[in-house]
Amino acid sequence: MQFTKDSFYLALRDRLAALNQSRVVTVNGTTRVAMAVSENEPVTAAPPTANMFYIEFRAPKSNLAHPGRLLSLDCAIFFEAESSTESAVDRGRILSELTTELLSICFPCHTRKRDFTQSPSVDLGTDIFWTAPQCDDTQTPSSPSRLRRTATLTIFFFPELELS
Amino acid sequence: MSPSSQRASMVPISRTIRAYFAPVNREQESAAIFDPARHGAFDLDAPPAPWLDLGCIDAFERRSLEDADVLRTGSPSVPSLPYRRACGVHIECDFRNWGKLQMALACGSQHINVLASDSNSDIDPLGGTPLSGLAILPGSTQSEIVLGAGAVNSFQPGDLIAVDLDYQQQVGYVGNPIAGAYVRDPADVRRDPDFIRRITFNVGRVALRTATSLVLAQPLIGGTPAAGASAQKVIAFADREGGSFLQEWSALFIFQEDAGGRICLYYPRLVTSPPPGQVAGSYRESRIEIAMPISAIALHASFIALPRTDTLDGESILCYRSYFPAPQAAVY
Numbered sequence: 001m002q003f004t005k006d007s008f009y010l011a012l013r014d015r016l017a018a019l020n021q022s023r024v025v026t027v028n029g030t031t032r033v034a035m036a037v038s039e040n041e042p043v044t045a046a047p048p049t050a051n052m053f054y055i056e057f058r059a060p061k062s063n064l065a066h067p068g069r070l071l072s073l074d075c076a077i078f079f080e081a082e083s084s085t086e087s088a089v090d091r092g093r094i095l096s097e098l099t100t101e102l103l104s105i106c107f108p109c110h111t112r113k114r115d116f117t118q119s120p121s122v123d124l125g126t127d128i129f130w131t132a133p134q135c136d137d138t139q140t141p142s143s144p145s146r147l148r149r150t151a152t153l154t155i156f157f158f159p160e161l162e163l164s
Numbered sequence: 165m166s167p168s169s170q171r172a173s174m175v176p177i178s179r180t181i182r183a184y185f186a187p188v189n190r191e192q193e194s195a196a197i198f199d200p201a202r203h204g205a206f207d208l209d210a211p212p213a214p215w216l217d218l219g220c221i222d223a224f225e226r227r228s229l230e231d232a233d234v235l236r237t238g239s240p241s242v243p244s245l246p247y248r249r250a251c252g253v254h255i256e257c258d259f260r261n262w263g264k265l266q267m268a269l270a271c272g273s274q275h276i277n278v279l280a281s282d283s284n285s286d287i288d289p290l291g292g293t294p295l296s297g298l299a300i301l302p303g304s305t306q307s308e309i310v311l312g313a314g315a316v317n318s319f320q321p322g323d324l325i326a327v328d329l330d331y332q333q334q335v336g337y338v339g340n341p342i343a344g345a346y347v348r349d350p351a352d353v354r355r356d357p358d359f360i361r362r363i364t365f366n367v368g369r370v371a372l373r374t375a376t377s378l379v380l381a382q383p384l385i386g387g388t389p390a391a392g393a394s395a396q397k398v399i400a401f402a403d404r405e406g407g408s409f410l411q412e413w414s415a416l417f418i419f420q421e422d423a424g425g426r427i428c429l430y431y432p433r434l435v436t437s438p439p440p441g442q443v444a445g446s447y448r449e450s451r452i453e454i455a456m457p458i459s460a461i462a463l464h465a466s467f468i469a470l471p472r473t474d475t476l477d478g479e480s481i482l483c484y485r486s487y488f489p490a491p492q493a494a495v496y
Contacts, residue, residue: 066175069168109179110422125169125492127423129177156423158172 003113004073004128004157005057009037011111016053020101025052050082050146051094053102063156071159077102077133078150080141088145092138095147099135102151106133113157128157173493176424181224182208183257184215184416185265187365187385188433190343191336195432195472196414200486205426208418215416216385218269219261222452222462224417226255226429226483229440253469253482254439255431257417258450258462264367264401265385270448270463271403272411272436274345277326277362280397290402294358297394300327301376306383309368309395313376321370324398325378327389328364330357339364340393341386346409361396411436412470426488432472432481439466 013035016023025034027049034052041054048054058074079102081095082088110129114121133151141148186196196214203212211217229252235245259266268275278291285292298318301310309327311318319325328340333350337343344363353359366389368380378395417429438446446466451459471480489495 069172070175108422123492125166126172127177127421127490129422156177158169158175158423160166160169 001060001071001073001157001159003115003124003160004155005037006116007111007113007128008075008130008155009035009055010114010116012053012055012105015105016101019104023051023101025049047142048078048080050080051098053077053079053098069159071157073155073157074152075130075155076150076152078148080146080148082143082146091145091147095138095149099149099151103133103135106130106151106153124160126158128155130155167494170492170494173424173490176419176427176487177422178419178427179422180420181221181257182418182420183218183221183259184211184418185218185269186214186216186414186416187342188412188414190346190412193433197432198414198416198428198430198484198486200428200488205488208420211416216265218259218263218266221257221259221417223450223464224255224257226253228252229254251471251480251482252440253431254437255415255434255467255469256439256465258452258464260452260460260462262461262463264365266463266465267401267403268365268411269413269436269467270465271405272465273404273407274363274409275365275411276402276404277324277364277367277398278400278402279326279358279362280399290362291399294361294396297330297358297361297396299392299394300389302391304377304389304393306380306387306389308377308379309389310377311395316373316376316378319370319373319378319395319397321373323370325368325370325380325395326361326364326398327366327368327384327393327395328360328386329390329393331355331359339386340366340390342366358396361394366393367398415467421490423490425490425493428486428488430484430486431467431469432484433470434467435470437466437468440468 013033016035017033023034024031037055056076061072063070063072079098081091081098083091110127113124113126113128115124131154133153135149135151139148188195206212230248231250232248234243236242237244259270276290279294281292281294298311298315301312304310333355335347338345338347338360342365344365347353366384366386368382368384370378371381372379412433412435415431415434419427447464450462450464452462453459469482471482474481
C-alpha cells in the first residue's frame with residue numbers, strides 16, 4: 001500500500017511541477033513543490049502552509065469481487081488559499097487557480113506503481129488508477145484571509161502480495 | 165515481480181472508449197489498415213495516418229449476428245460437425261463530439277457543407293446559390309491554402325472553408341480524395357460546379373490569415389488539395405434523412421487503458437445501418453444528463469460491418485481484435 005501512496009503523491013507532485021513551475025513554497029529555508037503528504041510532514045501545531053496541496057490517505061477497502069484482489073484507498077486533498085494583499089480580495093481567485101491546477105494534475109487518472117524506496121525506483125508491474133476528484137464547498141478556516149477546499153477521490157490498486 | 169502483480173496486469177481497466185475512423189477507397193472497396201505491428205500502442209491523441217481521432221464515444225455496443233448450427237449424424241443423431249451459417253456484426257455508439265465526420269457517420273447518408281450564399285439567392289434547405297469559389301494557388305498544402313493577395317481577404321480567421329475541385333459532369337464517386345457522394349447522372353445534381361465542395365470532406369477552419377494564404381487550425385482530411393481546386397466558405401453542416409448514398413469507413417475502437425493492456429477493435433469496413441430487423445426505428449441523438457434539465461447532446465450511430473478478404477488465408481473477416489498486454493503481464 002505504501003508504494004501506492006508514494007506513486008500517487010509523486011505522480012501528482014511531478015505533474016504540478018510541470019504545470020506551474022511557480023507553485024512552490026519555502027519551508028524552513030527549503031523551496032519545494034507545493035504538494036505534501038500530511039502523514040509524512042513533521043507534527044506541528046502550525047496551520048497548514050498556504051497555497052499548498054496536502055494529501056491525506058484515508059480508509060483502505062478491498063474489492064474482492066475483482067480478479068487480482070483489487071484494493072482501494074480513499075484520499076482527500078485539501079488546500080488553503082491565502083491572499084498576499086491586506087484586503088485579501090483575491091483569495092477567491094487564488095482558490096480557483098489552485099482548484100483548477102488540482103483538477104488538471106489528476107488527469108490522466110492513472111500512473112505506474114513503482115517502489116521509490118530504491119534508487120533508481122523499480123517498476124512494480126502494475127498501474128494504480130483513481131476516480132475523478134470531487135470538490136466540496138469552500139470553507140473558511142481560522143484565518144479570515146484564507147479559503148479552504150477539499151477534494152476527495154478513491155485510488156485503486158493491486159497489492160504486491162497475495163491476499164488469501 | 166510477484167506472480168500476483170503479473171496476474172493483476174492481465175486485467176484491462178478502462179473508463180473511456182476512443183473512436184478513430186479512416187476513409188475506405190470506394191472505387192476499389194479497399195479498407196484502411198490498422199497494423200498492430202507497425203502502429204503499435206500509439207499515443208491516443210496522435211493517431212497514425214490515415215486514422216482520424218473522433219474523440220470519446222459512449223454507449224458502445226457490438227453484437228455478433230452470427231448464426232451457427234451443428235450437423236447431426238447417426239441414429240440416434242448426435243452433434244458431429246459445428247459450422248457457421250451466417251456471420252454479421254452490428255455496432256452502436258454515441259459520439260460525444262459533433263463534427264463533420266461524426267455527423268456524416270451518424271447520419272450515414274451524404275453529408276453536406278452549407279456554402280455561403282448571396283443574400284439574393286433562392287432559399288434552400290441546404291443553402292442557396294453559393295458565392296463563387298476562389299481558385300487556390302500552387303504551394304497550397306493540407307495546412308495552408310494559398311489564395312493570393314486580395315482574394316485571401318474574402319475569408320476571416322474563424323471561417324470554415326471547403327476546398328475541392330469543380331464538378332465536371334463526371335459520374336460515380338465524387339470528392340477528392342474521400343468520396344462524399346455518388347452521382348449517377350449529372351442532371352441529378354443540376355450540373356452544379358460547386359457540387360463537390362458541397363459534399364467534400366476537405367473542410368478546415370481558418371486559424372490565421374497571412375498576406376496571401378489561410379493557415380488552417382487542423383490539416384485537411386484529404387491532404388494537399390488537388391491542382392485546380394477552389395475554396396468556398398462553409399456556414400454550417402447538414403445531413404438528411406433519406407437518400408441513397410451510404411457512408412463506408414474503416415473504424416478503430418480502443419479501450420483507453422487505465423491499467424492493464426490495451427484492447428483495439430478494428431473494423432475494416434463499416435456502413436451506417438440500423439440494427440437488422442429493427443421495427444421500432446433507431447434514435448438519432450441521445451441526451452446525456454449533466455444536471456437536469458441541462459444535457460449534452462450526443463450523436464447516435466449504428467453500423468453493420470462488411471467483410472474484408474484477409475490476405476493471410478483468404479477468409480472473409482468482419483472485425484479484428486488486437487490486445488497489447490501490459491508490461492510484465494503474465495501471458496496466460
